[in-house]
Amino acid sequence: MPVMMTEQRIRLIGKPLVFALCLSPLAWFAWAAWVGGLGANPVEAANRFTGDWALRFIVIVLTVSPLCRLSGWAAPMRFRRMLGLFAFAYTFLHTANYIALDQFFDWREIWADVFTRRYITVGWVAFLLLFPLAATSTNAMVRRLGAGRWKQLHRLVYLIAIGSVIHYYLMVKADVREPLIYAAVLALLLGYRVVAAMRRRAGRSRRRAPRVQPV
Numbered sequence: 001m002p003v004m005m006t007e008q009r010i011r012l013i014g015k016p017l018v019f020a021l022c023l024s025p026l027a028w029f030a031w032a033a034w035v036g037g038l039g040a041n042p043v044e045a046a047n048r049f050t051g052d053w054a055l056r057f058i059v060i061v062l063t064v065s066p067l068c069r070l071s072g073w074a075a076p077m078r079f080r081r082m083l084g085l086f087a088f089a090y091t092f093l094h095t096a097n098y099i100a101l102d103q104f105f106d107w108r109e110i111w112a113d114v115f116t117r118r119y120i121t122v123g124w125v126a127f128l129l130l131f132p133l134a135a136t137s138t139n140a141m142v143r144r145l146g147a148g149r150w151k152q153l154h155r156l157v158y159l160i161a162i163g164s165v166i167h168y169y170l171m172v173k174a175d176v177r178e179p180l181i182y183a184a185v186l187a188l189l190l191g192y193r194v195v196a197a198m199r200r201r202a203g204r205s206r207r208r209a210p211r212v213q214p215v
């Protein structure tokens, strides 16, 4: 018997569970900070931790739709908005950590970084692009924009993901293996979407083509 998640189950169990799971890395980090387990440079540890989770959540968001299509399991689509907002939250913490604890609100230095460190420039672009997505994540905004325009706007997530991987790649000085793994996963996810879109388009034009009458 197929396991069907009812609307009520999703609301009462699924969403709180996914919310707790998304929050658990932060809880773990707070615990590590409390017991003094962040090593010699806690600010750097916080920057790396939040950066890693920001990127993971962006990749997770992009995985949801292909996963649902390939498996025929639709329930994860219901958590996509929450996952997206967690991607935004971790990125926000990452940037806030840089501004407050790394740069001590030295805006001149922060501004100079934008022009002198390429990975910071790319990071800012990715971060700023997340704002319109977070701001239009409510049902009211979907209705206001219309599904088509909303979908078009939310395609920015691909650009954000590419920017985030480039940011990571440029930041790493020697061992680029991890950013390259992210790049490979991203290429796979984007490739899947391109193929799916091409198939949909081909299907549509086949349906539109006039039937040739047998002579």
Ligand code: HEM
Pocket (backbone or CB within 6 Å): 044, 047, 048, 049, 050, 051, 052, 054, 055, 058, 091, 094, 095, 098, 120, 123, 124, 125, 126, 127, 130, 160, 164, 167, 168, 171
């Ligand atoms: C979508 C936006 C962003 C994502 C996904 C992201 C992700 C990451 C990742 C994955 C790392 C590497 C962490 C590691 O070494 O394990 C990183 C490092 C870093 N990011 Fe970001 N980042 C973003 C935006 C920004 C912005 C806007 C800033 C600053 C204004 C920034 C500043 C930094 C810094 C300074 C590091 C290096 C930390 C170090 O040297 O230890 N990032 N980021």
